[in-house]
Amino acid sequence: MKARTLKRLRILCATIAVIAATTAAASGTDWSSFLFDSAGSRYNAAETAITPANIGQLQLKWAFVVPGADGIASSQPAVANGMLYFGGRNGLFYALDAVTGQTRWSFDSSAVVGAAVNTLLPNATTDSGQSMPNLLRDGPAVADGVVYFGDFYGFLYALDAASGRLLWATEVEPHRDAIITSSPTVYGGRVFVGLSSKEVFNPTLPNYPCCQARGGVAALDAHTGELLWKRYTVPPSKQLAGTFLGLPRYAPSGGPVWSSPAIDAASQTLVIGSGQNYTGTVPYDGHSACSDPVSSGCSDSVIAFDLNTGQQKWARQMLGGDSWTAACVLLPNSALGNCPVSGPDYDVGASPNIFKLGTRTVVAVGQKSGLFHLLDLATGDIIWDLRLATGNGPAGRAGENGVQWGSAWDGHSIYVATYNAKPGTLYALDPAATDPALRIRWSTPNPADGCKTGGAKSASASSCDVSMGQAVSATPGLVFEGSRDGKFRVFSAAAGQILYTYDTVQSYTGVNGVKGKGGSIGHGGVVISHGMVYVNSGYATSDAQHSDANSGIRGQNAVVLAFGLPGSTP
Numbered sequence: 001m002k003a004r005t006l007k008r009l010r011i012l013c014a015t016i017a018v019i020a021a022t023t024a025a026a027s028g029t030d031w032s033s034f035l036f037d038s039a040g041s042r043y044n045a046a047e048t049a050i051t052p053a054n055i056g057q058l059q060l061k062w063a064f065v066v067p068g069a070d071g072i073a074s075s076q077p078a079v080a081n082g083m084l085y086f087g088g089r090n091g092l093f094y095a096l097d098a099v100t101g102q103t104r105w106s107f108d109s110s111a112v113v114g115a116a117v118n119t120l121l122p123n124a125t126t127d128s129g130q131s132m133p134n135l136l137r138d139g140p141a142v143a144d145g146v147v148y149f150g151d152f153y154g155f156l157y158a159l160d161a162a163s164g165r166l167l168w169a170t171e172v173e174p175h176r177d178a179i180i181t182s183s184p185t186v187y188g189g190r191v192f193v194g195l196s197s198k199e200v201f202n203p204t205l206p207n208y209p210c211c212q213a214r215g216g217v218a219a220l221d222a223h224t225g226e227l228l229w230k231r232y233t234v235p236p237s238k239q240l241a242g243t244f245l246g247l248p249r250y251a252p253s254g255g256p257v258w259s260s261p262a263i264d265a266a267s268q269t270l271v272i273g274s275g276q277n278y279t280g281t282v283p284y285d286g287h288s289a290c291s292d293p294v295s296s297g298c299s300d301s302v303i304a305f306d307l308n309t310g311q312q313k314w315a316r317q318m319l320g321g322d323s324w325t326a327a328c329v330l331l332p333n334s335a336l337g338n339c340p341v342s343g344p345d346y347d348v349g350a351s352p353n354i355f356k357l358g359t360r361t362v363v364a365v366g367q368k369s370g371l372f373h374l375l376d377l378a379t380g381d382i383i384w385d386l387r388l389a390t391g392n393g394p395a396g397r398a399g400e401n402g403v404q405w406g407s408a409w410d411g412h413s414i415y416v417a418t419y420n421a422k423p424g425t426l427y428a429l430d431p432a433a434t435d436p437a438l439r440i441r442w443s444t445p446n447p448a449d450g451c452k453t454g455g456a457k458s459a460s461a462s463s464c465d466v467s468m469g470q471a472v473s474a475t476p477g478l479v480f481e482g483s484r485d486g487k488f489r490v491f492s493a494a495a496g497q498i499l500y501t502y503d504t505v506q507s508y509t510g511v512n513g514v515k516g517k518g519g520s521i522g523h524g525g526v527v528i529s530h531g532m533v534y535v536n537s538g539y540a541t542s543d544a545q546h547s548d549a550n551s552g553i554r555g556q557n558a559v560v561l562a563f564g565l566p567g568s569t570p
Contacts (some may be wrong), residue, residue, distance in 0.1 A: 031529040032080040033141035034183030039354045040262035042408035047475040049531035053491050055500045062101040065510035066558040073536035073558035076139030076524025085147050087136025100324040100570050101511040105164035109134045112169045113153050119213035139183035139524050148191050168225035175213045183260040191220045203338035203440045205324040208248040210338045211278040215256035229310035233274040234297035244338050252280030255299040259351040268307040271363050273348030283320040290317035300346050314380035318367055319346045351406035364414050366403025386439055389421035406471035415468025415479045416469035424468035426481055439450030442496035450485030455505025461554045471525035483522025484552050488535050504537035516557035533563040
């Protein structure tokens, strides 16, 4: 009798353990957009399966290798209703089983744009064009059974999330070089997305009349794709006097919006950050309120709009006169390169965080200058600035030291990382601290041996650096950040120590049977949902035709990695 009771007890304990493991794997909630929520927190408060106590047990569960891609992984996945969604730089959009990685469906964007010739041209001396797939770079957003994403031609798509059926596709911006790198934010039956451009590369061509593309933000009806309103960051360009190599010149241009709009529901306010001018300048007298974009432009600015009408509420310019194109780096000493009087390229390219600080609603956002800003949402006034990195370096490259894609807010600290700041560093900031000396709670640099260990050892010296260019993600007690050295690291939110490291620079055979290799980690951040962790590996910033220092370790195809705890499926 005693033996039988013990046997039953063991079976009961085993059953409880299985139930507990299953419950843990199913804990948390969906991470259905780049920002996690419309206010841009990038913080999954409901994720309780993965904790500081067990993060060291995290293990790779599966890899998915995007076939025919260029080795760059840049679309942050979205998790919703048991599915994982992301875009490939091969022009395909994927839906996988979030637990097993098995493909549920894929959608070919060429059904909308055709087998287009990519206008990001192959070198600095010809205008031959190059046949390339539609690069799907931004992270998707999923809401009410629909998945939304943008492409490399200025189109925004809506697909049925269960089947992949195209519901609508809208050309949001008709300029031939329009692109969408901004991940959509869905709120109140509308889709909000930033507008950018690849025209910044075209001045490397001696036969290109530079420049006319404009950045901006648009609102579309989520059900029909109808354009509700669109606002630009700079006014329409005009032809200038004189020519360049016999070609007409235009200004102003630029002011791209690379990142995702954040929304404050209470005040019905949408906030974006803008990038540098391509041509033309905007006056600047130190944290000025730039004029209405219709008249002079708001480059390198934080801008707030009425969510419903698109009317500008305020704009706070962080740097004026910042004009820059790729010619300033790729052809710095050549008469062929159409480079303006080059500024440092201090984009406000990171997505904002909006949150309450006491009775005040604030906007927290990083800049490529290395400054982190806290602004009053109601007025746009600067509450404080904090320098996290020195934005120095050659013209057009100084911004590589600063904040790139975005920060996370967990209700206690803002977690923000710097890029190539020698080294890149992860910070925890106290937004309520009145003493600037107490504003940094902790800081943890990228380990100095990052390029000398693991797969990075075999990379060229110019392709690896100890930089943190990825958007930061967080869950209770944990902060997640990848590096250009190819390591994915998890930090303690309390003290900043590194609790877990995984080297992604290695070869993989995907669950889809495709072979690939990981590389640098950047752009879209880590996604933590339902006891799983998803990481992109293979991010590099230079285009495939140009050899560019600090371009990142390019992967072989693009790799999506899924991690979980022992005992969780598969």
